Amino acid sequence: MNSNLSIGLPRMHLEPGEKRDFLPEFVKRLYHYGFVIFLEHGYGTGMGYQDDDYLAVAPTAHFTTFEETYQKDIVLVLRYPGDDVVAAIQPNTCLVSMLHFPTRPRRVALLNEIGIEAISLDSVKDDVGRRLVENLRAVAWNGVEVAFNVLKEHYPPPGLEDPHRLPIKVTVLGAGAVGLLAIQAAIRYGNEETWHHMASIGATGVQVTAVDHDLTNHPAITQQILKYTDILVDATQRLDPTRPVIFNDWIGLMRQHAVLLDLSVDPYECDTELLTVKGIEGIPQGNLDQYVFMPDDPAYEAIPACVPTKERRLAVSCYSWPGIYPRDCMDLYGKQIIPIIHEIAKAQGVNHIDPHGSFFQRAIGRAMLSHWSNKSPKGNQR
Amino acid sequence: MKKIISVGFPRMRKEPGEKRVFPPDFIQMLTRFADVYLSEGYGSRLGYSFDDYRQGNPCVFRVEQSEAYQKNYVIVLRSPNKDEFELLNRGTCLVSMLHYPTRPQRVETLNRLGIRSISLDSIVDDQNLRLVENMRAVAWNGLEVTFDIFEQMWPGLQRESDKPFHVLILGSGMIGKHAVEAATKLGNIERNTRQIESNGLGSIALTIGRNLSQNRLAMEALLQQVDVLVDATQRRNPSLPVIPNAWLGCLPDHAVVADLAVDPYLLDHEPPVVRGIEGIPQGNLDKYVYMPTDLEWDSTVPATIPSEHRRITTSCYSWPGIHPEACMDHYARQMTPLMEVLLTKGYDNLSLEGGYFERALFRARLPESE
Numbered sequence: 001m002n003s004n005l006s007i008g009l010p011r012m013h014l015e016p017g018e019k020r021d022f023l024p025e026f027v028k029r030l031y032h033y034g035f036v037i038f039l040e041h042g043y044g045t046g047m048g049y050q051d052d053d054y055l056a057v058a059p060t061a062h063f064t065t066f067e068e069t070y071q072k073d074i075v076l077v078l079r080y081p082g083d084d085v086v087a088a089i090q091p092n093t094c095l096v097s098m099l100h101f102p103t104r105p106r107r108v109a110l111l112n113e114i115g116i117e118a119i120s121l122d123s124v125k126d127d128v129g130r131r132l133v134e135n136l137r138a139v140a141w142n143g144v145e146v147a148f149n150v151l152k153e154h155y156p157p158p159g160l161e162d163p164h165r166l167p168i169k170v171t172v173l174g175a176g177a178v179g180l181l182a183i184q185a186a187i188r189y190g191n192e193e194t195w196h197h198m199a200s201i202g203a204t205g206v207q208v209t210a211v212d213h214d215l216t217n218h219p220a221i222t223q224q225i226l227k228y229t230d231i232l233v234d235a236t237q238r239l240d241p242t243r244p245v246i247f248n249d250w251i252g253l254m255r256q257h258a259v260l261l262d263l264s265v266d267p268y269e270c271d272t273e274l275l276t277v278k279g280i281e282g283i284p285q286g287n288l289d290q291y292v293f294m295p296d297d298p299a300y301e302a303i304p305a306c307v308p309t310k311e312r313r314l315a316v317s318c319y320s321w322p323g324i325y326p327r328d329c330m331d332l333y334g335k336q337i338i339p340i341i342h343e344i345a346k347a348q349g350v351n352h353i354d355p356h357g358s359f360f361q362r363a364i365g366r367a368m369l370s371h372w373s374n375k376s377p378k379g380n381q382r
Numbered sequence: 383m384k385k386i387i388s389v390g391f392p393r394m395r396k397e398p399g400e401k402r403v404f405p406p407d408f409i410q411m412l413t414r415f416a417d418v419y420l421s422e423g424y425g426s427r428l429g430y431s432f433d434d435y436r437q438g439n440p441c442v443f444r445v446e447q448s449e450a451y452q453k454n455y456v457i458v459l460r461s462p463n464k465d466e467f468e469l470l471n472r473g474t475c476l477v478s479m480l481h482y483p484t485r486p487q488r489v490e491t492l493n494r495l496g497i498r499s500i501s502l503d504s505i506v507d508d509q510n511l512r513l514v515e516n517m518r519a520v521a522w523n524g525l526e527v528t529f530d531i532f533e534q535m536w537p538g539l540q541r542e543s544d545k546p547f548h549v550l551i552l553g554s555g556m557i558g559k560h561a562v563e564a565a566t567k568l569g570n571i572e573r574n575t576r577q578i579e580s581n582g583l584g585s586i587a588l589t590i591g592r593n594l595s596q597n598r599l600a601m602e603a604l605l606q607q608v609d610v611l612v613d614a615t616q617r618r619n620p621s622l623p624v625i626p627n628a629w630l631g632c633l634p635d636h637a638v639v640a641d642l643a644v645d646p647y648l649l650d651h652e653p654p655v656v657r658g659i660e661g662i663p664q665g666n667l668d669k670y671v672y673m674p675t676d677l678e679w680d681s682t683v684p685a686t687i688p689s690e691h692r693r694i695t696t697s698c699y700s701w702p703g704i705h706p707e708a709c710m711d712h713y714a715r716q717m718t719p720l721m722e723v724l725l726t727k728g729y730d731n732l733s734l735e736g737g738y739f740e741r742a743l744f745r746a747r748l749p750e751s752e
Binding site: 128188360 | 508509545546554555558559560562563565566567574577578582583584585586587588589590591592593594595597600604712715716718719737738739
């Protein structure tokens with residue numbers, strides 16, 4: 001089958017720690033579906049791949065400039081490349097990326113203004129509302145693993161491996177999809193090997209407490225829980241992002257060795273008015289370059305002045321938790337995305353996707369900018 | 383003109399409370415590929431008439447129960463009983479929840495009778511995720527029934543205690559995860575919203591792993607604080623309980639044991655299978671709440687199993703069936719793309735080289751007997 005569609009795969013020029021690109025196996029499938037493939041120079045090098053690794057499985061693939069990869073029928077890039085890059089995209093191009101339409105109204109407005117089509121990977125859902133492209137498991141497991149590593153370094157003597165210590169108390173805020181995976185991960189120390197090791201030495205396990213917003217709005221009970229918490233996990237999806245779940249002064253009640261883990265990674269936005277604060281008030285926002293913060297870390301100075309940061313503990317935060325293990329992450333995303341791209345190839349382009357067609361066409365239809373904007377009362381009407 | 387392929391829908395011969403049937407929209411969808419034969423009375427327990435299914439469509443037929451088993455494909459949610467397998471033709475493809483890994487005798491029977499099958503619980507995608515499942519309903523329905531009991535004890539869940547409800551969940555697999563969410567929302571979104579509006583204290587979900595659940599002293603201390611004990615375990619060794627019956631004596635008198643794992647007592651198996659929480663009864667869609675004084679308790683728990691310590695217990699072999707229409711609407715949506723592929727491609731032509739759903743179906747074919 002020859003789709004004759006061109007597809008550009010640019011690299012993500014974000015923090016240096018962002019090493020993710022789609023794997024050769026994924027590009028091989030694109031080749032078999034008949035795409036004309038354009039990879040940015042250096043594609044995959046962050047994960048140790050060379051041009052030959054891609055050319056071996058897709059002999060007609062072209063290596064080209066960053067700019068040219070954005071001039072194709074389809075542009076596939078995992079994270080949103082930024083407003084400036086998007087503004088230069090030509091109409092008739094379809095941008096496929098994690099675009100987060102529901103929480104990025106300004107982004108939606110920009111895309112509509114430029115007049116391109118877009119598919120938001122986080123909105124590709126099946127008939128029962130299940131996301132088809134997601135790695136929430138890695139969000140939870142990677143974050144919890146790092147939190148336990150930090151806890152292990154700072155846990156009071158005789159340490160985390162003492163068989164006679166009390167159970168480690170993990171409190172998870174939020175019982176949505178990420179929260180539930182965080183619970184599963186926390187019981188296993190965020191790492192199956194560590195879990196088995198701890199069991200083999202007879203260490204007392206982990207006790208996880210999950211609380212949702214009907215409890216966290218009772219300060220006295222929440223504060224009591226915080227006093228005995230070793231790891232506090234923010235996995236909330238708040239209806240009101242201007243209000244934290246854990247106020248900064250409550251953190252002062254926590255043990256000195258306590259670790260604050262941020263899985264929600266909501267930003268601080270209060271330049272002109274207060275728009276968003278983190279669920280745990282006063283902890284820094286991390287990324288793939290730095291995701292562990294000591295209480296005296298300079299990153300605290302970058303937090304907007306409207307946010308109190310006086311009470312501090314060990315903090316762990318990363319905007320892209322799955323990126324901690326880039327190859328595993330892209331292997332999974334590749335497997336999840338390939339049927340979607342295949343469907344576009346079969347349809348000979350995004351314009352022929354029928355939102356009432358086959359299973360995957362329906363799933364894609366739900367994630368298309370044109371469909372989303374027309375459905376959302378807040379989106380621009382086109 | 384009749385179509386080449388026929389699909390039969392027999393009624394499930396289970397407890398009277400089992401009302402689930404596939405919805406009319408699903409039957410209509412199938413007629414794009416096949417003639418559909420419904421057993422007499424199919425759906426009547428949910429209030430559906432044959433006309434609701436037929437909708438003037440000449441590809442929908444009403445037949446006797448035995449004839450519904452005589453078609454190319456037979457779709458029935460829960461596995462037919464042993465004697466019903468004999469009604470199937472050699473070469474028929476049975477589509478059902480067949481649970482191959484834990485039912486070797488069933489696999490042997492199907493092979494012996496020359497029946498093909500697709501086990502709905504074995505349809506998995508390339509990441510080994512089940513495509514037909516309703517584990518959310520297992521957890522939510524079980525916890526909904528459990529908190530209904532508390533609402534009867536304490537209207538509006540307003541009790542004198544200044545503590546939130548404490549729910550201890552054993553097991554953190556898929557059902558355990560949903561149980562945590564359900565527990566923090568009192569088993570029902572509407573009830574939870576009312577609680578928030580009335581400034582109620584809500585609930586705390588606690589969950590632990592095996593490292594801790596094997597520690598008797600730690601467990602006894604935990605159980606004393608618990609209002610609900612949930613079994614959502616998937617044990618590697620089902621011959622040993624997670625909670626010995628004696629430990630249940632530590633639970634407060636008002637506590638409820640919620641059984642979401644619904645493992646059976648199979649004492650004649652080698653090794654024997656016992657329930658995760660020792661001494662609790664197993665319910666079904668006819669009866670899923672057991673009081674400690676219930677006369678039927680002893681008839682569902684083998685005499686050799688310790689059951690001296692009892693608390694109110696909620697248990698149901700088919701928790702999703704508590705809300706049958708929502709359950710079947712969910713399954714129908716999950717099965718629609720799969721049936722399209724199965725009926726157009728055919729059982730014998732399924733391949734791992736095919737499309738996404740074809741690969742998933744291929745993995746659910748009947749294994750050979752061991």
